[in-house]
Amino acid sequence: MxxxxxxxxxxxxxxxxxxxxxxxxxxxxxxxxxxxxxxxxxxxxxxxxxxxxxxxxxxxxxxxxxxxxxxxxxxxxxxxxxxxxxxxxxxxxxxxxxxxxxxxxxxxxxxxxHVQGYETRGIQEPMKEATLRGSKEGFVEHIRTNTTLIRRRIIHPLLKMESFTIGKYTQTDVILAYMKGLADEKVLTEVRDKLGKIEMDGIIDSAYIEEWLENSSFSIFSEIQNTERPDIAAASLIEGKVALITNGTPFVLILPVTLWSGLQSADDYFERFIFVIITRVIRYIMTFISFALPAIYVALSTFHPEMVPSYLMIGIATARENTPFPTVIEVFLMMFIFDGLQEAGVHLPNQLGPVVSIIGALVIGQAAVEAGIISTPIIIVISLTGVAAYTIPRYSATLPFRLIRYLMLFISGFLGFVGFAFGIILLLIHLVSLESFGTPYLSPVAPFDGKRIRDLLIRYPFWIKNGRNKKGRST
Incomplete structure (x- = not known):
């Protein structure tokens, strides 16, 4: 001894x-x-x-x-x-x-x-994925609490949880959760192999693991979804997806995913399906506006004014009469300032963030218009673009579209609608070429899957999705 x-x-x-x-x-x-x-x-x-x-x-x-x-x-x-x-x-x-x-x-x-006992954060409502209806529980930093939150929702022995330890110095516990018989064995094998090949000094957050698992690391679109909500994780497991729970972080990774996963909200499955259909149509249209509206405005006002009604074009030209910069530069400046204010609001304390964002946008926008630096229509365009981006439920899903917004702006500023069409074609080619652990990124649209597409734009009632009618007879 x-x-x-x-x-x-x-x-x-x-x-x-x-x-x-x-x-x-x-x-x-x-x-x-x-x-x-x-x-x-x-x-x-x-x-x-x-x-x-x-x-x-x-x-x-x-x-x-x-x-x-x-x-x-x-x-x-x-x-x-x-x-x-x-x-x-x-x-x-x-x-x-x-x-x-x-x-x-x-x-x-x-x-x-085993007498572990230390202070942990209590279960609270997720701040980034708040819903109007549904569970108010969110994942925490303790891994066993997180596995319990999932176990309470899926009470079945087919829910498997395999344990891994990653990180030379941190020895971080990572759990691979899946439903045996529902999850794709090829996906499970690929995830196990990649987890076993991770060689890092420390794993502080699940984001460290996310970068090791992705196949297209240089793509702006994420192949893995992260969530703080146990109900989303449980629903994903039942759908045959895989979840990775990392000790020390409240963000659980879910894979494989598609582009449409980031555009769907938990409330889509808690509200009546009739209203969800309308909400999804609005959300998809606003998503397009969030990255395309500034480019379309520049193309119309600079290269194709004949496509705009005469009275509207005269008003736009009058508003821009005293501005010193080309339209594309004006739009870029306002977009840059808007994104800067948004970042300031995210990183400031909760009490100051919204105040700085709102007051900063109002004061700077009004002062820029009065000084003749920016025209009024551009303020409207950038404001509508920012509001449209906020309709995307997940913050991580908005990041690619923020970058695409700048790319589309510059290519449209040089080539007009020809450049805009060229940019859309390149974007679609990139999305079609992406895969998330064997799942095409644009599925079920490309390749087309008639059975799975029913939950893309139109959220069918649960009794139809499960293959039964209202009276319980199989359909």
């Missing part, structure tokens, strides 16, 4: 939160307890280990207890999760994960008691 103590003291040198406590039982058996202060439940150690051993010692009688390991195997102490470790590196790893290591003088193995 003394040799083990010296070795551990050297390993944990200058670690003030490591506790090594030695004591002797009433039968003169020497014990060493090692644990990480702040990562263990001290009350559990005192009540379930120290008090029974110090005051009672090893139980003796007709059937003599020969070792402390035998004592735990016979369940004399009220601890539910006990195992034996025979190597010091294994013991060190368990200690760093919050377990209690018990060394007994004269025994060649250590006992590991």
């Amino acid at each position: 003394e040799e083990n103590k010296d070795y551990l003291s050297e390993q944990f040198q200058d670690c003030s939160d490591i506790v090594l406590r030695s004591f002797t039982l009433v039968d003169e058996t020497q014990l060493l307890l090692v644990y990480l202060d702040g990562m263990t439940r001290l009350q559990s150690i005192e009540d379930n280990v120290l008090k029974p051993l110090i005051f009672s010692g090893l139980p003796q009688g007709i059937d003599r207890i020969q070792s402390l390991a035998e004592l735990f195997r016979r369940e004399w102490l009220p601890l539910t999760d006990i195992k034996t470790a025979k190597s010091i590196p294994d013991v060190v790893n368990h200690i760093l994960h919050g377990s209690l290591a018990i060394f007994v003088d004269g025994e060649a193995s250590a006992l590991i008691a």
Whole structure:
């Protein structure tokens, strides 16, 4: 035991939160307890280990207890999760994960008691994916809490959760969750292989894993969806998708995904399907406006004024009469300022973010118009573009369209509608060429799938999607 103590003291040198406590039982058996202060439940150690051993010692009688390991195997102490470790590196790893290591003088193995206990954030409503109706629970940073939130929604033994440990120094726990029989085995094999090949010093967030898993790393479109909502993760698993739960982050990764996954909201499945159909049509139109409207405005006002009604074109020309810059430069400046204000609102405290964004946009826009730097129609175009982007439910799904907005603007500023059409063609070619773990990125549109497309634009009632009519008869 003394040799083990010296070795551990050297390993944990200058670690003030490591506790090594030695004591002797009433039968003169020497014990060493090692644990990480702040990562263990001290009350559990005192009540379930120290008090029974110090005051009672090893139980003796007709059937003599020969070792402390035998004592735990016979369940004399009220601890539910006990195992034996025979190597010091294994013991060190368990200690760093919050377990209690018990060394007994004269025994060649250590006992590991799982008494982890540390402060965690309570379950709260996700801030980035708030819904009007549905669950208000969101994932947290503790991995077992997150697996429990999914287990509570899918109560079936076919829900499998495979464990991986990634990161040289962080030793981050990652769980691969899927429904056996529903998930594609090829996808599971590919994910397992890629997880096994990850070589990094540390995994701090699920975003680290996301970049390792993607096949098209340089594409602006993500092949993996992230979510804070347990109901979305559970629904995705039932659909045959795969989820990756990473310890230390509330964002769970879901794959494979398509372009349409980022344009769908959880409320689409909580509200009546008639209203959802209208909402989705509006959302898809606004998504197009979010990246195409500035380019269309520049093409019309600069290259194709004959396509605009005469009175409207005269008004636009009058408003631009005193502005010193070309239309494409004006639009670029306002887009750049708008995106800058948006980023400022995201990173400022919650109380200041909306105030800065709104007041900044009003003050800067009004001042720019009065100074003759920017024309009034451009303020309208950029404002409508920004509002359209906010209709996309997921923040991560808006990022590609923000970049496409600039690309479409410049190509339309040089070539007009010819450039705009060329940009749309290039965008479609890129989207068609993308795959997310074997799933075409534009499916079920390209390639066309008549059965799956019913949940793209038109959200059918659940009794139709499940193959039954209202009276329960199969359709």
